[in-house]
Amino acid sequence: MADKLKFAFLLAGGCAGCEMSLVDISEKLVDALEHLEVVFWAPTVADVKYKDLEAMPDKSIDLAFVDGMIRNSENEHMVKVLRDKAKILVAFGACATLGSIAGMANMHTKEELFKQAYQDTFSTDNPDGVYPTPEYLLDGKYDLTIPEFLPEVKVIDEVVPVEYYVGGCPPHPDFVAAAVEAVIAGNLPPASGKAVCDVCERNPRNQGTDRFLVEEVYRTSEKAPEDGVCLLQQGIICFGPFTQGDCGCSCPKVGIPCRGCGGPIPGVKDYGARAMSAIGSILGSEEAVEQLMQKYPVLAKFYYRYSLPSSLIERKKRAIKKG
Amino acid sequence: MEFKPNIVGFACHWCTYAGADLAGSLRLKYPPSIKLIRVPCSGRIEPEYIIQALANGADGVLVGGCHFGDCHYKDGNYKTARRMKQVEEMIKELGVEPGRFRWEWISGSEGQKFAEVVTEFTETLKELGPNPLKGGN
Numbered sequence: 001m002a003d004k005l006k007f008a009f010l011l012a013g014g015c016a017g018c019e020m021s022l023v024d025i026s027e028k029l030v031d032a033l034e035h036l037e038v039v040f041w042a043p044t045v046a047d048v049k050y051k052d053l054e055a056m057p058d059k060s061i062d063l064a065f066v067d068g069m070i071r072n073s074e075n076e077h078m079v080k081v082l083r084d085k086a087k088i089l090v091a092f093g094a095c096a097t098l099g100s101i102a103g104m105a106n107m108h109t110k111e112e113l114f115k116q117a118y119q120d121t122f123s124t125d126n127p128d129g130v131y132p133t134p135e136y137l138l139d140g141k142y143d144l145t146i147p148e149f150l151p152e153v154k155v156i157d158e159v160v161p162v163e164y165y166v167g168g169c170p171p172h173p174d175f176v177a178a179a180v181e182a183v184i185a186g187n188l189p190p191a192s193g194k195a196v197c198d199v200c201e202r203n204p205r206n207q208g209t210d211r212f213l214v215e216e217v218y219r220t221s222e223k224a225p226e227d228g229v230c231l232l233q234q235g236i237i238c239f240g241p242f243t244q245g246d247c248g249c250s251c252p253k254v255g256i257p258c259r260g261c262g263g264p265i266p267g268v269k270d271y272g273a274r275a276m277s278a279i280g281s282i283l284g285s286e287e288a289v290e291q292l293m294q295k296y297p298v299l300a301k302f303y304y305r306y307s308l309p310s311s312l313i314e315r316k317k318r319a320i321k322k323g
Numbered sequence: 324m325e326f327k328p329n330i331v332g333f334a335c336h337w338c339t340y341a342g343a344d345l346a347g348s349l350r351l352k353y354p355p356s357i358k359l360i361r362v363p364c365s366g367r368i369e370p371e372y373i374i375q376a377l378a379n380g381a382d383g384v385l386v387g388g389c390h391f392g393d394c395h396y397k398d399g400n401y402k403t404a405r406r407m408k409q410v411e412e413m414i415k416e417l418g419v420e421p422g423r424f425r426w427e428w429i430s431g432s433e434g435q436k437f438a439e440v441v442t443e444f445t446e447t448l449k450e451l452g453p454n455p456l457k458g459g460n
Contacts, residue, residue, distance in 0.1 A: 107416070273371040276413065280370075280406035289405045299409055300416035312378040313417045316456050 005062045005184060008040035008053070010082050012075040012156070013102065014068025018093040019044045021170035022065075025177045032177075035184045040064075040082075054081055061085045063183055065092040067170075069099050069309065070154040073134075074147035083160035088183070091156045094169035094261045098271070099309030101169070103153045104301050106308055110151060152318060153309045169261035169306060172247050193266045196240035196258045200249045202230045203240075213284030217292045225255040232282055237292065241278045242268060261306045270312045272303035279303075328382040328448035330357040330441070333372065335365040337395040338430045339387030345434030353438040354445040357385065365389070366399030370410045377419055380457035383448045385440070386426040393430060400428070422447050423454065 011019060023029070023045075038046060039061060040053050064086035070076050083089055094100040105113055114131050118124060134148040156162055166179055197203045204211050207228075216235045225231055231238040231252055238257035240249070247262050264271045276299070283289050296302040304311055334340040340361045346353065362368055365388025373384050386407060388400040407426040415421045425444055429437050 268371075270371050270374050272413070273369065273374045273410075276370045276409050277406055280409060281366075281402045283405055286404060286408065289408050293409065293412060298416060299413045303413065311417070312374050313414075313419065313456065316378040317418070320456065320458065 004037040005035055006039050006060065007036040008061045008064040008082065008086060009038070009045070010040070010042065010064065010066045010078055011044050012066055012068035012079055012096065013071030013153070014093065014095045014100075016044050017170040018067035018095075021093075021168075021173050022176055024173040025180075028177045028180075032180050032184065036180075050078060050081075053078075053085060056085050058084050059087050061087065063088050063090070065090045066156055067092040067096050069095040069102055070150065070156065070159055071102065072147040072149050076150070076154075076159055079156060079159055088163045089156075089160065090164045090166060090179075090183075091162045092166050093171055094167060094263065094306045096156045097165040097167055097310070098263055098307040099153050099155045100261070100306050103155075103307070103309040104305070106152045106314055107298075107300065110149060154318065155310050158315070158318070165263070167244055167261065167263035168247055172250060174248070175246055194245045195265050196238075196243045196245040196247070196249050196252065196262065199245045200230075200240055200252050202228060202252055204230055204233065214282055215284045215288055217283070217288055217295055219295050220257060227255075231255075231257045237279060237296075239275055241282075242271070242274050259305050263307070271307040272300065272311055275303040326449060326453060327354075328356045328445055328453075329380075330383040330385055330444060330448065331376040331381040332357045332359045332385040332387065332441075333362055333365070333368045334359050334387045334429075335389060335395075335400075336361055336363050338389035338393060338428075339365070339437065341431030342387070342429040342433045342437040345431065346438045347434075349434050351434060351438040353441040356445045356448075357441050364394065364396050364399035365403040366394075366396065366401075368403065368406075370406055370413075373410055373424065374414070377414065377423065377454065378456055380454050381423075382451075382454045382457075383423045383425065383444055385444060386424075387429045387437075387440075388426075390428040390430055419456075420451055422451050 040048050042048050064082050066079055066082060066089065070079065091097045118126055118131050119129065132146060134146060136144045138144055214232060214235050217237060218235045220236060223236060225234055225236055236257050238252060239260040240252060240258040242265055243258050243260045244262040244265050251258050260271065268274045293299065308314060334343060343359055365386060368386055376384050388403050391400060394400045411421065411424060414424055427440050
């Protein structure tokens with residue numbers, strides 16, 4: 001048998017949901033292991049240490065996936081190390097490609113975030129107001145360090161070049177399997193370019209009926225969606241028209257509006273702005289726009305839910321800070 | 324040196340662009356700060372263009388379209404209104420000064436209004452100073 005493909009998987013600042021998705025492909029992963037040798041899968045699955053990765057020769061890994069965003073100095077360092085060791089680097093999942101949910105933290109200062117996380121949350125008991133610090137001297141003799149919390153969330157391709165992107169929060173197990181198979185076969189197809197609406201059974205076009213403008217906006221908690229009818233037409237704001245539909249439209253299928261974790265369809269430079277454009281033209285009146293702005297009081301967090309760190313203005317702000 | 328703002332203007336072919344033309348024919352004076360981009364309809368102006376202009380360092384962005392009822396394509400400017408209202412709000416949340424973005428209905432006969440808007444907008448931008456997102460490309 002030919003040499004096995006050397007495979008690595010790194011969790012940067014994510015929630016390990018993407019790892020779960022990879023594990024969820026179950027038997028196919030076992031089949032894939034005939035072709036893959038997992039040389040590094042940390043810090044979640046395999047018992048390899050960061051120093052083992054650092055000791056590997058450059059470009060010795062054939063295929064590396066990285067999931068999660070750059071949140072602290074450890075993430076940034078490890079992504080750079082992995083880049084040096086890997087021939088092909090894949091940004092895997094919404095965090096790695098767009099910045100995702102945690103990316104919304106860029107609208108707040110570090111102080112606000114720490115206060116919320118270590119003081120104000122209901123389940124937190126922190127009477128002395130102790131916050132994490134990068135260095136701490138325990139008992140006057142143990143010098144402890146933890147990675148430094150960076151001022152903002154960055155996406156992977158801001159730190160190192162990336163060959164491929166896989167969207168989704170997490171990527172659906174089926175298309176994880178497809179991606180792994182395609183990489184092994186050396187046959188990566190271009191992105192389909194099909195939007196979620198393209199593959200949605202609720203789409204009026206797919207049903208041969210006409211669209212009409214929306215006069216009333218509802219949040220998901222305010223209305224139970226009707227089966228078989230487009231969510232947008234029911235006033236439930238769905239991001240299907242401009243989101244990559246390789247997920248097979250799994251959310252709208254079960255009555256949950258799309259929130260854009262698949263990332264933008266090709267040709268979109270700024271996800272949130274495009275989202276606003278499409279939603280703006282679907283709403284039928286200025287009153288409907290007012291209603292939307294009232295029900296979603298922070299528009300930037302609504303439209304850039306999965307993509308704030310990768311928006312044009314955010315990227316530019318950081319580029320200028322860097323100088 | 325005095326700061327000269329750089330305004331990117333998106334003007335609809337049927338109204339605002341004709342208005343700018345009229346301002347020229349009437350020999351009206353207004354600062355040379357605006358660079359006009361003609362589009363078929365203000366409904367064609369994607370919020371993406373505005374965001375991109377600001378991210379690339381434009382000091383201000385002006386969007387001009389026809390008054391309600393005047394749109395050559397009937398309802399293009401209604402779409403503009405539904406989008407621009409949100410653009411105003413969102414760029415503020417993203418940390419851009421609200422004064423850097425302005426949208427106006429200027430008809431083909433309102434050359435005077437066009438000159439006034441550009442003069443006023445330029446003054447506002449002079450007070451705001453250069454766009455902090457300038458440079459670094």
